[in-house]
Amino acid sequence: MTRWAAFLRGVNVGGHGKLPMKDLRARMDEAGFSDVATYIQSGNVVFDRAGEPASVEKKLSILIEDHFGLRPPMRLMTLAALIDAEAQNPYPNPAELKHVHLWFLASAPATPDLEALQALKIPGEVFVLQTDIFYLHAPEGIGQSKLADKVERHLGVSGTARNLRTVRAMLELAGRKS
Template sequence: MPSYLAFFRGINVGGDNKLPMKELTAILESLGCTRVQTYIQSGNAAFDSKSRSRAKLASEITAAIEAEKGFAPLVVLLEQKQLETIVAANPFPEAEADHKTLHFFFLTAKAKQPDLTALEKLKAADESFLLKEEVLYLHAPSGIGRSKLVATVDRHLGVATTARNWRTVSKMLELCGD
């Protein structure tokens, strides 16, 4: 049975789109997911599912949340092996020592015509990024709070994303292994 990781965008942020993790767990279990574990309130879940279609399962999860809570969050769903490959391909291994500086932007689909030149112009002097398949790796030693690149990444990639820092990505892989 495949192990999946779900990364939700825009839940429990600023008091909007409230979805307690206990309720998210119940929704996932109602869809037949097992061994459901969540990590922090920003919407991260690891679970097993008999589903063999990531796209179908992601749509079912979004629809179930909309039916239960009245909003339809973006969800990026990865298989455990995909996330392991993404982590192994990290082009900034030196940044792993400080989890707040390394970020993974998970794309909802492969960027067809990303404007990497625009992102390059927007990045701070100490920022580095690399787009590879369906993930944008960002090393931002000064943080991402004021990053102009981060504020426009979806527009310049032409696809929606949800981002997680190194600590969260590492913890999610641990949850899959538990």
Template sequence: MTVWIVLLRGINVGDKHIVPMKRLRELLEESGFSSVQTYIQSGNCVFGSDETDAGKVAQAVAGSIEGEFGFRPSVFALTLEHLEAALEANPFPADAGKALHLIFLDSTPADADLDELRAIAPDNEAAEIRGNILYVYTPDGFGRSVIAQKLDRFIKADKTARNLNTVHKLAEMARAVN
């Protein structure tokens, strides 16, 4: 069995794309996934599956949501090994908590312009790419961050962000399923 961590982009933000977590858990179980858990309302799921292909897992989850709620979110399916490697590759303080966001990209961006992004950022903000993960350090808060506000202009990829505390919690949940 493979343990999957699934991150949904853009659900339960404002009044758009509302997905109740209880119903999401039921949908995932109906899709054949086991030991389904969710964490907070922003679309974090952990479950087991015999499926070993991340693309197929993502498609199954997106299709279930589309069938039930009428929209198809971006879905990032990660193995526990992938999540742990992302934590290990972190170039910033390990105790950064909510000041550090891991931004999961659908691919390694070939045309990322980190130099220009850094040039417009305040001195206390920083960003680094490791593979298909962008690490963004914003000690004054992600919501106020210049890097976070300008990210789409400089990093052209489908993406979803989670703070370091959330990533640690998801890894903990996934280890319990394993």
């Protein structure tokens, strides 16, 4: 049995992509996912399930589509991979956890345009791309960042972002401390 973390993109945002986490947990339990837990309403789920990543992701995607009429993009990773992503974070002790964001990318970018992202930085911002995770420290807040909205375009790959507070909360929810 593998412990998984799923990050769903675009659910419960601005009245769109409505996916009640309580209902999702119940449906997942019924479908054989075990020890299911969610963090806030933005599509952060941890659970246990045997199987290969593609199979587990497909089962969860079909479940969400069948029961909720949605097919949100998702980044599924093992708990071990999430622990590693947090451990590799080059900005582990920011003044505020919400100022560090991790983009969990669908794959490693083949031809990322990091120079374009460099040109968009505001003073104090720093970022690092490590394989399929993009780390951004935006000490003025993500809302002030000019590059946050352009990360995927300039990396050439889709993904979903979570702040460090959420990542650490997911690790705790999964039963592992970071």
